[in-house]
Amino acid sequence: MSAAIPRILLQPAALFLTGMVIKLTDDYLDELSEGDAAETRTLAQKLGRGVAAYCLLLFAVAVSLDAVSSSTLFLAAYAVGMGKDPNLILPTSFPAWIESVLATGGGILLWGWQPMVSSLAIMAAVQLIDDYLDRDVDWQERRPNLVHRWGKIEVLILIIIAVAVSIQLDWRKTVLVLVLAPVVNGLAEGPGKRRSC
Template sequence: MLLEIFRKYIGILLIGIVIKLLDDDVDEDKRNKSFHSKIYRDLTAYKLPYCLLFLSLSMLLETYLVFSLFTCAYMIGMFHFPGQKLPLHLKAYQEMALLAIINIFFIPLEIFFFAFTSILLIQLIDDLMDKAYDFKYGYKNFVNKFGKGEIILVSSILLILCLMLSWTNTMIVLSSSFFINYLYSKI
């Protein structure tokens, strides 16, 4: 049991690192780290091979959940730009629909629903923490769009849903997310 939880935690931690690195790249959010941290410069210089390695390792450790977490992060990342045309010549909403269909057909529904709910919860928590920064620099943020009280209420509902779906996975995903953000703030 403990070995299974450890395996799942490492897989989710690795995919969380991949999501964080790619999110920064897509958002072009450097937060001046490149001037202050050699670790950050090294990571960004070799981002692609490390992301591929971490993605591969995490898929070996926890296939369905990692795939679903990654694709849900991709979908939720495009919520603010549904009409944007992407490199595959599809609009963002079309790619989101395609990924949802792939998840529905190939991933157990409870895992997909948990992954989507937990990634949305993490996004809302991140938006709560980054409210002032995102407002100052013009980044899209659900708190700035809908209000702090509304996002806290929705986040509470999402947390309850996550706990109802899988208490263990919720603790692993949220603790991994907080740990990645903590490490990221230290580099």
């Protein structure tokens, strides 16, 4: 790694870039699944088909800066995302829950259980916070939301548990992700959007 980048900045930069990759990919896939013909609002919509190339570029840089943090966070985001609709059959012909298990297992085999579980915990917390903040918008737009499925109090308790587990395993990554998530969301969303990360 080049000495031009201070070591203390490597993990924050890697987590920020990985967060952008996760957000852009999620927004683009949401757009494809919804078939929304509305005017361009998100960064993913503006990039269009270029999203794949830009995400690969950003992720390559992120992994170069901090391979463990970037890889486990991305795999955790994938695993958590698949967990929202576990019985959905994906293009691989596997249900989503199997891909979630494979992503988690692969992360543990490659990077160890502690980095992977801490990433899973913080990504679960981010997803739950997202659903909690978006509960009213999701209700109006008839989007799936864990708050509607489980209840507000239950989701708040799960957020506390997930953050506590993540802090116990890697407090620095936990704090960085919680600070960077709204920054990533603000950059990826257009001015007309009100949805959270």
